[in-house]
Amino acid sequence: MTNISETPILDVQGLAKQFRLHAQDELVPSCSDVNMRAFPGQLAALTGPTGAGKSSVLKCIYRTYLPSEGSIHFRRADGEVVDLARISEQDMLHLRLSELGFVTQFLHCVPRRPADEVVAEPLILRGMALADALAQARELLRRLNVPERLWRLPPATFSGGEKQRVNLARGLIAKPRLLLLDEPTASLDKNTTGQVIELLREFKQAGVAMVAIFHDPELVTALADAEYRLAPPQSLSHSTPAPEALQS
Numbered sequence: 732m733t734n735i736s737e738t739p740i741l742d743v744q745g746l747a748k749q750f751r752l753h754a755q756d757e758l759v760p761s762c763s764d765v766n767m768r769a770f771p772g773q774l775a776a777l778t779g780p781t782g783a784g785k786s787s788v789l790k791c792i793y794r795t796y797l798p799s800e801g802s803i804h805f806r807r808a809d810g811e812v813v814d815l816a817r818i819s820e821q822d823m824l825h826l827r828l829s830e831l832g833f834v835t836q837f838l839h840c841v842p843r844r845p846a847d848e849v850v851a852e853p854l855i856l857r858g859m860a861l862a863d864a865l866a867q868a869r870e871l872l873r874r875l876n877v878p879e880r881l882w883r884l885p886p887a888t889f890s891g892g893e894k895q896r897v898n899l900a901r902g903l904i905a906k907p908r909l910l911l912l913d914e915p916t917a918s919l920d921k922n923t924t925g926q927v928i929e930l931l932r933e934f935k936q937a938g939v940a941m942v943a944i945f946h947d948p949e950l951v952t953a954l955a956d957a958e959y960r961l962a963p964p965q966s967l968s969h970s971t972p973a974p975e976a977l978q979s
């Protein structure tokens with residue numbers, strides 16, 4: 732019998748992303764030759780120096796960036812394996828709604844919507860009744876130490892740490908099968924960071940697979956089951972051959 736934890740939910744092979752800077756006629760690499768896997772109930776940490784391409788890897792998995800090379804095999808809930816580097820935009824949007832989550836450092840949301848509705852939205856989009864979704868959102872906001880007086884206010888004027896907690900709650904509420912975390916505790920105090928660690932441990936127990944970038948090495952020690960250290964990508968030569976190269 733196959734042990735479920737030995738079957739990866741995510742298998743990234745030879746992933747690379749380059750950006751073409753048209754003004755300079757140059758290719759800028761943002762990550763190269765990345766190989767990593769993520770398993771249900773485990774957290775894989777992406778580490779490495781600044782500019783090594785950690786955020787770019789998460790953005791490629793979530794298809795905010797379209798990868799230039801490599802494959803990103805994802806095992807869906809129905810057991811089928813799809814390549815996130817190649818599936819259609821529509822299939823990707825569907826997966827984002829149902830199976831993938833991405834918590835970044837920044838909260839992007841519709842203005843003038845109260846915090847509890849911002850958090851509840853992923854559940855509402857999945858068809859949950861508004862009252863039930865709001866109840867779960869408020870429970871999560873309480874756990875993440877967001878003061879009750881803020882729940883019915885739009886987060887636009889919240890402090891950085893308050894916005895971060897609303898953002899985390901929104902990313903965590905739907906318990907995606909694969910959760911991507913880009914420095915989710917960057918502007919949180921020690922107490923709230925402790926709550927986040929506890930929540931992420933619960934997620935692991937519930938079988939959620941995670942790929943995370945943490946600012947703080949203590950979080951890697953506390954939560955990671957595997958660490959993938961990225962080296963900065965090698966810069967690429969000009970996309971247009973130099974005249975002397977053309978002559979030879």
Ligand SMILES: Nc1ncnc2c1ncn2[C@@H]1O[C@H](COP(=O)(O)OP(=O)(O)OP(=O)(O)O)[C@@H](O)[C@H]1O
Nearest residue numbers: 750759760761762780781782783784785786787788
């Ligand atoms: N949209 C983009 N256009 C051009 N270059 C980009 C883009 N996104 C990332 N890069 C470049 O790719 C490289 C890797 O960036 P990335 O943010 O992925 O690194 P990182 O390891 O997450 O860095 P940090 O730890 O500082 O957040 C950087 O040199 C960056 O300038």
